[in-house]
Amino acid sequence: MSRPLLEVDHLVMNYTTEKGDVSAIQDVSFTLNEGESLGLVGESGCGKTSIAMSLLRLVAENARFDSGEIRLDGTDLLSLTDEEMRQRRWNDISMVFQGAMNAWNPVYKVGDQIREAMDLHFHPRLSNAEVEARISKLFELVGLNPAMMNRYPHEFSGGMRQRAIIAMALSCDPKIIIADEPTTALDVIVQDQILQELKKIQADLGMSIIYISHDIAVIAEVTDKIGVMYAGKLVELGSTREVFARPRHPYAFLLLSSTPSVTGPRRKLAPLEGEPPDLLNPPTGCRFHPRCPYATDQCATDEPPMEDAGDGHQVACWNWKEVPELGGLTK
Amino acid sequence: MGKYMARRLFQSVLLFLVFITITWFLLYALPGDIVTQKFRTNPNIPPEAAETAIRRLGLDRPILEQFWTYVTGFFRGDFGVSFNQYPRPVTEIIAERLPRTIVLFLTAIVTYYWAGFIAGKYLAWRRGKRGEMAITVGGVGLLTVFYPWFALMAIWLLSAQLGLLPISKFLDPTEWRNAPFSANEVFMRLFWTVAITSALLFSVQYAANKIRDAAPARAIRLGGTVLVIVGFVFYWWGAGGVEIRPFAGDIAEHLVLPVLVLTLVNFAGIMLLTRSSMLETMREDFILTARAKGLPEKAVRDRHAARTALLPVTTSLVLAVATVIDGGIITEFVFSWPGMGEILISSVTSEDIPLAVTAFSFIGVMALVGHFVVDMLYGVLDPRIRVSSSQ
Ligand SMILES: Nc1ncnc2c1ncn2[C@@H]1O[C@H](COP(=O)(O)OP(=O)(O)OP(=O)(O)O)[C@@H](O)[C@H]1O
Ligand code: SF4
Ligand SMILES: [Mg+2]
Numbered sequence A: 001m002s003r004p005l006l007e008v009d010h011l012v013m014n015y016t017t018e019k020g021d022v023s024a025i026q027d028v029s030f031t032l033n034e035g036e037s038l039g040l041v042g043e044s045g046c047g048k049t050s051i052a053m054s055l056l057r058l059v060a061e062n063a064r065f066d067s068g069e070i071r072l073d074g075t076d077l078l079s080l081t082d083e084e085m086r087q088r089r090w091n092d093i094s095m096v097f098q099g100a101m102n103a104w105n106p107v108y109k110v111g112d113q114i115r116e117a118m119d120l121h122f123h124p125r126l127s128n129a130e131v132e133a134r135i136s137k138l139f140e141l142v143g144l145n146p147a148m149m150n151r152y153p154h155e156f157s158g159g160m161r162q163r164a165i166i167a168m169a170l171s172c173d174p175k176i177i178i179a180d181e182p183t184t185a186l187d188v189i190v191q192d193q194i195l196q197e198l199k200k201i202q203a204d205l206g207m208s209i210i211y212i213s214h215d216i217a218v219i220a221e222v223t224d225k226i227g228v229m230y231a232g233k234l235v236e237l238g239s240t241r242e243v244f245a246r247p248r249h250p251y252a253f254l255l256l257s258s259t260p261s262v263t264g265p266r267r268k269l270a271p272l273e274g275e276p277p278d279l280l281n282p283p284t285g286c287r288f289h290p291r292c293p294y295a296t297d298q299c300a301t302d303e304p305p306m307e308d309a310g311d312g313h314q315v316a317c318w319n320w321k322e323v324p325e326l327g328g329l330t331k
Numbered sequence B: 001m002g003k004y005m006a007r008r009l010f011q012s013v014l015l016f017l018v019f020i021t022i023t024w025f026l027l028y029a030l031p032g033d034i035v036t037q038k039f040r041t042n043p044n045i046p047p048e049a050a051e052t053a054i055r056r057l058g059l060d061r062p063i064l065e066q067f068w069t070y071v072t073g074f075f076r077g078d079f080g081v082s083f084n085q086y087p088r089p090v091t092e093i094i095a096e097r098l099p100r101t102i103v104l105f106l107t108a109i110v111t112y113y114w115a116g117f118i119a120g121k122y123l124a125w126r127r128g129k130r131g132e133m134a135i136t137v138g139g140v141g142l143l144t145v146f147y148p149w150f151a152l153m154a155i156w157l158l159s160a161q162l163g164l165l166p167i168s169k170f171l172d173p174t175e176w177r178n179a180p181f182s183a184n185e186v187f188m189r190l191f192w193t194v195a196i197t198s199a200l201l202f203s204v205q206y207a208a209n210k211i212r213d214a215a216p217a218r219a220i221r222l223g224g225t226v227l228v229i230v231g232f233v234f235y236w237w238g239a240g241g242v243e244i245r246p247f248a249g250d251i252a253e254h255l256v257l258p259v260l261v262l263t264l265v266n267f268a269g270i271m272l273l274t275r276s277s278m279l280e281t282m283r284e285d286f287i288l289t290a291r292a293k294g295l296p297e298k299a300v301r302d303r304h305a306a307r308t309a310l311l312p313v314t315t316s317l318v319l320a321v322a323t324v325i326d327g328g329i330i331t332e333f334v335f336s337w338p339g340m341g342e343i344l345i346s347s348v349t350s351e352d353i354p355l356a357v358t359a360f361s362f363i364g365v366m367a368l369v370g371h372f373v374v375d376m377l378y379g380v381l382d383p384r385i386r387v388s389s390s391q
Helices: A048-056 A082-088 A110-121 A128-141 A146-150 A158-170 A188-205 A216-220 A240-245 A250-257 A297-301 B002-028 B034-040 B047-056 B063-076 B090-125 B132-144 B147-161 B183-210 B214-238 B245-282 B285-292 B297-315 B317-334 B340-349 B353-381 B383-390
Strands: A004-017 A020-033 A037-041 A063-072 A093-096 A176-180 A208-213 A225-230 A233-239
Touching: A004 A048, A020 A048, A020 A063, A020 A208, A037 A048, A037 A216, A048 A063, A048 A093, A048 A176, A048 A208, A093 A158, A110 A128, A110 A146, A110 A158, A128 A146, A128 A158, A158 A188, A188 A208, A188 A216, A208 A216, A216 A225, A225 A240, A225 A250, A233 A240, A233 A250, A240 A250, B002 B063, B002 B353, B034 B047, B063 B353, B090 B132, B090 B183, B090 B245, B090 B297, B090 B317, B090 B340, B090 B353, B132 B245, B147 B245, B147 B317, B183 B214, B183 B245, B214 B245, B245 B297, B245 B317, B285 B297, B297 B317, B297 B353, B317 B340, B317 B353, B340 B353, B353 B383
Parallel strands: A020 A233, A037 A208, A037 A225, A093 A176, A176 A208
Antiparallel strands: A004 A020, A004 A063, A225 A233
């Protein structure tokens, strides 16, 4: 169950631009085990999508991997040829894109677009009837009427399109599904339904999922582990329960304390002040230091390494021991 | 789709009625009493003959009745009698001229759309690579060139200087002296050849795109194309076409230069349009999806980017129809191509009203038919229109 399936190892990625390098992924490491679900959270522009795209090696043309590895079952994806990588896409890792509303080509039937992926990756090739049977099954799994496979994308509502995308992501039995803000464009009720269904599907089929969101509350319910990102860096990584109950990194702490909790104890809202940093010129030392209430002189010059804070809960902060318990804020 | 077609057809007919009404009244309201000028005071026609002609032409009837007679006649294929070539029916004149115009422009449009689309597709795909700049600049240059000058230069260079192609006209009269065919028969054959060959080639592509596996799809595409070409050769060199072939060849040879010139000045527009449409499509999320699915780059380009980028290019076909009408007059004039454009000018300047009205009406018909065909094509290509309009 807990064999490491995906290992991201000290990954560094920059976007080359006219104004200089944008440091979108800075020394990020995490592992994802078989059947596990990991959430990546952080504010807009912190590099979540960049990580997702790196896993498929579908980054923008100006992206440059400077160091690190992305190992899937022990093979470094960054060292594969384009053709080898192409054959792994969707077969090993599939993706539900951010803003997946427009992820369908308007001129082809939804079923045909799913079949397109299966024709590429399914060995041995399935007959027409088998493909149809499989798509029907997948549609039922995600709560769609199988007859819809013969319809065009514009005949689907937003939620239905998203469900169909999930069906397509499942179509080739991938080892990992990446869901980048899978429900942001949907209303809250549909959002919750889809996340719950994804969770159920994952439990039934046993693949691993990486959820990406800027809203920690949305994915907390469906993930085993959570990684908190700030300005291109992973600053905290631990089991969802741990991170929620006792965030160690000042940024995670402020993020959680500004998330109103319905079920937990009443929390005083501590605002997160200042602007997210410009990744063209990221702050030296700890990238959070200009906004951090716990910052010391060391923070401005030295980059804090990832440290174990007990029980595999990792944090990159010089002063994590100073961060109070969440409950400590309630007076 | 059927319902959509019927509705569009109905709209087209309605629009045509409005068009023909305006045209008819405008031309019959030309300054001066045409009847008097052309017949009564014409020194070449004896008075009795003039009166007979006026009666036979129905010019003594009330104006509304004349209009009604014309419109009802039009739908029966009877366009009245020419003033200047009296008593030759207008129908006969049009039947002679129309195929010449259609063959020339249909060939040109098919050629330059095809060339422009392919060029634009590669241009967008190879963006930023070598050659892009040169092709774009060359294209814009051709697009902005003063067309009549360019056509004359082409005639001068290719025909007069190098002697590669016939200078102008649509056939070589010396070869036709004892021809067993009228030029018109040959034009009709040519027209059907162009139309059927294009339709077959298009169908082959369409069928091949529907096949899931790459290998049989390629076999169908290749086999189908070869079959169409073999059929073409068989017809013209073997079966029914042997006798007529030298004459068709003569006309085809005369067609090359105008088609070439029309292609050169028009393909760049299609190329640039395809390019920008492609570039826009390539930024769409579904292109990312296609890549994420692990599709080979060629499939992403052709099946997803180009197929979708085709939609705005198809819309522009409507504009091509307009080009036929205005550019057509210039083209026919420069290349001494006796088609509809030439009739349009000569009939208006010589006040041959029935002929002029009919020539204008046919231009209207051509525009509406072109528009209708483009709409249908668009419906076939874009399911959003096809599906929503059939419900
Ligand atoms: N092609 C590119 N060239 C230059 N900079 C880029 C490029 N793509 C993304 N960036 C920058 O890299 C940073 C990370 O972007 P990314 O899209 O990964 O963030 P994100 O966390 O997914 O944000 P969001 O929540 O808004 O989706 C941002 O600052 C963004 O402006
Ligand atoms: S390292 Fe310093 S600046 Fe960074 S989060 Fe910790 S305390 Fe704040
Ligand atoms: Mg993103």
